[in-house]
Amino acid sequence: MNKQRTRARHLANIYRLGVKELWSLWRDPMMILLIVYVFTAAVYTAATAMPETLHKAPIAIVDEDDSPLSQRIVSAFYPPQFIMPQMISMSEMDEGMDDGRFTFALYIPQGFQRDVLAGRAPDLQLNVDATRMSQAFSGSGAVQQIVIGEVNEFVQRQRGGSALPVDLALRARFNPALEKSWFGGVMRIINNVTMLSIILTGAALIREREHGTIEHLLVMPVTPAEIMLSKVWSMGLVVLLASALSVNLVVRGLIGVPIEGSLPLFFAGAALCLFATTSMGIFMATVARNMPQFGMLMMLTIMPLMMLSGGMTPRESMPALVQNIMLAAPTTHFVEIGQAILYRGAGIEVVWKPFLWLAVIGGVLFALSLSRFRKTISQMT
Numbered sequence: 001m002n003k004q005r006t007r008a009r010h011l012a013n014i015y016r017l018g019v020k021e022l023w024s025l026w027r028d029p030m031m032i033l034l035i036v037y038v039f040t041a042a043v044y045t046a047a048t049a050m051p052e053t054l055h056k057a058p059i060a061i062v063d064e065d066d067s068p069l070s071q072r073i074v075s076a077f078y079p080p081q082f083i084m085p086q087m088i089s090m091s092e093m094d095e096g097m098d099d100g101r102f103t104f105a106l107y108i109p110q111g112f113q114r115d116v117l118a119g120r121a122p123d124l125q126l127n128v129d130a131t132r133m134s135q136a137f138s139g140s141g142a143v144q145q146i147v148i149g150e151v152n153e154f155v156q157r158q159r160g161g162s163a164l165p166v167d168l169a170l171r172a173r174f175n176p177a178l179e180k181s182w183f184g185g186v187m188r189i190i191n192n193v194t195m196l197s198i199i200l201t202g203a204a205l206i207r208e209r210e211h212g213t214i215e216h217l218l219v220m221p222v223t224p225a226e227i228m229l230s231k232v233w234s235m236g237l238v239v240l241l242a243s244a245l246s247v248n249l250v251v252r253g254l255i256g257v258p259i260e261g262s263l264p265l266f267f268a269g270a271a272l273c274l275f276a277t278t279s280m281g282i283f284m285a286t287v288a289r290n291m292p293q294f295g296m297l298m299m300l301t302i303m304p305l306m307m308l309s310g311g312m313t314p315r316e317s318m319p320a321l322v323q324n325i326m327l328a329a330p331t332t333h334f335v336e337i338g339q340a341i342l343y344r345g346a347g348i349e350v351v352w353k354p355f356l357w358l359a360v361i362g363g364v365l366f367a368l369s370l371s372r373f374r375k376t377i378s379q380m381t
Helices: 002-026 029-038 041-048 068-075 090-099 112-117 133-156 180-211 213-218 224-255 263-287 291-307 320-326 330-343 348-379
Strands: 059-063 104-108 125-128
Touching: 002 029, 002 180, 002 224, 029 041, 029 180, 029 224, 041 180, 041 224, 059 068, 059 090, 068 104, 068 112, 068 133, 090 104, 104 133, 112 133, 125 133, 180 213, 180 224, 180 263, 180 291, 180 330, 224 263, 224 348, 263 291, 263 330, 263 348, 330 348
Parallel strands: 059 104
Antiparallel strands: 104 125
């Protein structure tokens, strides 16, 4: 009976302290604004405003040949990949590249068509502004393919006249239209779950230190574990609800991304990730003495978690050492869960391993944070 009463008292303390955290968050308009922004405008922007594919790239062409073949090449560049080509003279090419008006400048020399038909393999010059990295890397290959394709078709005198020895049938699984927005929006939500959970829990603890309310907690009959658990469940609940609304209203509703898998299973994985990241936020808040220090420490932590977890670049493209190190990060397994469930419709029989990893990592981070919190709580006054 005494054990049941003690357990009930602990749960009541954790609940009441968590409600206090929610009221403190509600009274902080900047934090509320941050939560609204990162799960609405930031998600929509990540999905639609930064295409990784070639989109409306400015191109200029110097056509000194003015032949049917050169005109055919010029007409092959059209939206949405390219802006309609701007015809310029040779003297304007360098000036336009220096001014940043063109990403690509293609030079077609005089006698180009004559040399092609004669089998002399003439040279074309393609100038690329490599400072526009995403356009330059993907666009230079696209320009080469377009030019080679038009030349081959012109020589053959008909489009697709020769039969290829191999017929490659493309089947794009899980994203048939190859829409970048399907990937960008969901990945931004996953990254925002990590970022916001660390910010909210860490800021809540530092705010109590700066406002002096931590002294009130120390004289109350509550344990450090109860204080820490209250911050974990309250801030985790806020992030979980915000992410659920973002997935349904922004990703599925506004952007129109079809979700293949089970949302309850995904949010169960998100809850495990939040258990780990909120514990990490509390640990960082015990290390930092004030909010500026916490902000700097958070940037040093959040950037590797977001960039190396597989949400921006496939982990297979990273060095083996980085891949092995990032196995200890909760975001790596959360990204794996999110991609498997939301894109491929995977069930628990597929994602049980990353679930197990998240539970283990969360338990270790919570134990480390609790140990650090117990040692430093008396010094926070």
